[in-house]
Amino acid sequence: MFDISMPTLAHYLIVSGLLFAIGLGGVLLRRNILIIFMGLELMLNAANLSLVAFSRFNLLADGMPNYNGQVLVFFIITVAAAEVAVGLAIIVALFRAKQTTHVEDLNTLKF
Amino acid sequence: MQLALFSIFSLLMLAFALGVILLRNPVSCAMCLVMSFVALAAVFVTLDAYFIAVVQVLVYAGAVMVLFLFIIMLLDLREEKRRRVRLSAWVGGGLVVGGFLSALTQVISALPALDVVKPAVSHPMANDVALVGFALFRNFNLPFQIIGVLLLVSTVGVVLLSKKELK
Numbered sequence: 597m598f599d600i601s602m603p604t605l606a607h608y609l610i611v612s613g614l615l616f617a618i619g620l621g622g623v624l625l626r627r628n629i630l631i632i633f634m635g636l637e638l639m640l641n642a643a644n645l646s647l648v649a650f651s652r653f654n655l656l657a658d659g660m661p662n663y664n665g666q667v668l669v670f671f672i673i674t675v676a677a678a679e680v681a682v683g684l685a686i687i688v689a690l691f692r693a694k695q696t697t698h699v700e701d702l703n704t705l706k707f
Numbered sequence: 708m709q710l711a712l713f714s715i716f717s718l719l720m721l722a723f724a725l726g727v728i729l730l731r732n733p734v735s736c737a738m739c740l741v742m743s744f745v746a747l748a749a750v751f752v753t754l755d756a757y758f759i760a761v762v763q764v765l766v767y768a769g770a771v772m773v774l775f776l777f778i779i780m781l782l783d784l785r786e787e788k789r790r791r792v793r794l795s796a797w798v799g800g801g802l803v804v805g806g807f808l809s810a811l812t813q814v815i816s817a818l819p820a821l822d823v824v825k826p827a828v829s830h831p832m833a834n835d836v837a838l839v840g841f842a843l844f845r846n847f848n849l850p851f852q853i854i855g856v857l858l859l860v861s862t863v864g865v866v867l868l869s870k871k872e873l874k
Contacts, residue, residue, distance in 0.1 A: 603713040603753065606815055611717040611750070613811040615724055617804050622728035624800035627790070630779065634727050634740050637771070641747055644759075652754040661755065663842035669759050670843065673766050674854050678861035680771050684778045685868040691782050700790075 608649035616642035629697045633683055640676050644669045713753045720746035733784045737775050744768040757835045
């Protein structure tokens with residue numbers, strides 16, 4: 597039976613896809629390297645949202661959610677925290693060397 | 708009721724996410740990102756994932772964003788100067804994002820099984836943290852240990868990267 601007062605899996609997936617698209621737009625269109633990094637975080641969170649939604653909508657035989665998805669989200673959050681620490685350290689080192697966070701000023705490797 | 712809460716918090720989340728990529732001051736961007744993470748935690752609560760919601764607030768809205776704000780203040784970033792935007796870059800980026808969105812709508816609309824209503828959990832007040840812990844320490848014990856090594860390696864790497872002179 598279709599209950600109109602409950603969000604369906606499609607709702608969650610659409611929201612997750614929109615969040616991913618916003619993060620992708622930030623990564624592609626912004627020129628400040630810190631904001632690009634924030635866009636990456638948004639994309640990671642979109643993936644987390646769809647994983648939790650799949651975990652909740654895929655019940656096991658005993659009626660409990662499938663917690664494998666949530667464990668994967670836990671790992672993603674941990675790896676993202678490590679990634680942010682390393683990435684920000686690299687940005688600080690880059691800023692020390694070049695005095696800028698604007699990606700168009702960082703063209704040493706450009707062909 | 709559930710749908711109303713879900714809609715409110717997901718709209719908040721998307722609005723603040725738009726703020727992240729549209730505002731010019733990096734500090735406002737970081738604040739918008741914090742609010743977006745908190746709203747996402749609320750969306751996790753509508754999915755009965757209480758542990759993940761708490762971890763989201765603690766780790767993302769807490770630790771990660773404090774790190775971001777520290778770096779923004781350390782680098783003393785001002786409001787971005789308006790530069791001449793490259794039209795080709797904007798068109799390219801817009802095309803990629805638009806293509807991704809259209810592919811996404813096609814995939815989602817093509818799957819009729821996605822219209823399922825959230826099934827009821829057999830124990831609505833089940834101890835969420837304990838169940839996640841069981842899954843984590845029984846089925847995923849080795850990955851958990853490896854994650855610990857990864858955190859150690861990244862800590863050492865960050866200390867090394869932030870040294871004044873690399874030798």
